[in-house]
Amino acid sequence: MLIGAHVGVSGGYPQAVDYAVSVGCECMQVFAKSPRQWSARPLDPEVASAFRRRCAEVGMGPVVVHTAYLINLGSVDDALWERSWRALADELARAETLGAALVVTHLGTQFRADPGGTHTRIAAGVAAALRLAGPSDVRLLLENTAGAGTTYGSGPEELGAVLSGLGDDRERVGVCLDTCHAHAAGYDLSDRQVWRDLVDSFERCCDMPIEAVHANDCAFPPGEHKDRHAWIGDGTIGKDGFAAMFDALAGTGVPVILEMPGEVPVKDEENLRRLRELRAASAAHASRAV
Numbered sequence: 001m002l003i004g005a006h007v008g009v010s011g012g013y014p015q016a017v018d019y020a021v022s023v024g025c026e027c028m029q030v031f032a033k034s035p036r037q038w039s040a041r042p043l044d045p046e047v048a049s050a051f052r053r054r055c056a057e058v059g060m061g062p063v064v065v066h067t068a069y070l071i072n073l074g075s076v077d078d079a080l081w082e083r084s085w086r087a088l089a090d091e092l093a094r095a096e097t098l099g100a101a102l103v104v105t106h107l108g109t110q111f112r113a114d115p116g117g118t119h120t121r122i123a124a125g126v127a128a129a130l131r132l133a134g135p136s137d138v139r140l141l142l143e144n145t146a147g148a149g150t151t152y153g154s155g156p157e158e159l160g161a162v163l164s165g166l167g168d169d170r171e172r173v174g175v176c177l178d179t180c181h182a183h184a185a186g187y188d189l190s191d192r193q194v195w196r197d198l199v200d201s202f203e204r205c206c207d208m209p210i211e212a213v214h215a216n217d218c219a220f221p222p223g224e225h226k227d228r229h230a231w232i233g234d235g236t237i238g239k240d241g242f243a244a245m246f247d248a249l250a251g252t253g254v255p256v257i258l259e260m261p262g263e264v265p266v267k268d269e270e271n272l273r274r275l276r277e278l279r280a281a282s283a284a285h286a287s288r289a290v
Ligand SMILES: [Zn+2]
Pocket: 066, 104, 105, 106, 143, 178
């Protein structure tokens, strides 16, 4: 497993790679545009190619793009729904320009006209975005949510239902597990058995393994639907919970990305150090068991 962090790009994309290297990232996540705006100027092709070059030089990857928070593929408002899938297509195109392998997106809210049909509404939006973006090697990953309010996608069943509605487009789509969101949604990830069951049920419901992890500890107890990230080991998932993560996902090449509150560079240096330690302990444990 590779570990990395979500890195700000306000200082420039190539510079973000240098920052990522300096704090110990092996992989990284960025926004491809402001996450709180619908539209933005296209990426400067020269900046994007400098970013790709820098990543290749230092062996940084995979690069993950996180989409804007405004996207709501379950919206009952047809104009907002269309705006959402067009924005998702734009994110996929930007990811391609940046040489990113993966795009992670939240799905949005329940479809108010027919809550039971939310997965169909969302799948239609995802399919429209993929068609508009055109053929590409960039994979789109659907992220689980904390299940607050009417947000959709709090677990493997809901994400799997969307994937099932995709038909041929399904090949380009997978899932991303955010540990804080899953814990807040009621999967107590401080517990080893819950980790194993959750990884299994993603495989069963989605017919494919988890392809990326957002590794965030959780500031509130499990099941409270509160999405407040905490440093690794300082929240209610705890050090043992993240040790269980490395054991449950051992042998996979899954990128594990931190999305931490706090000051740079300390938050990233320290949390990457904690993850590195847990990963090494998990590997040592596995080799002793053989
Ligand atoms: Zn997210």
